[in-house]
Amino acid sequence: MGQFIRFDFPIFSEVNGPKKRIKKLVINEKPSDHGYQPVKWTGPLLAQWIDKEDGLAYQKAQVYN
Secondary structure (H helix, E strand, O other): OOOOOOOOOHHHOOOOOOHHHHHHHHHHOOHHHHOOOOOOOOHHHHHHHHHHHHOOOOOHHHHHO
């Protein structure tokens, strides 16, 4: 069974970041477009991208809780 990204996690909330921007990124762009090796976006990879783009660092537990 494949992994999928749930947009109801706290990392994607309107308070914590631009939800529409991240959703658009996941749907329309590949990680390789941003210099990452994985083929699909994952929670930790998105957290890394958010840190790089916006300077917001998330801990692993925050991504999945």
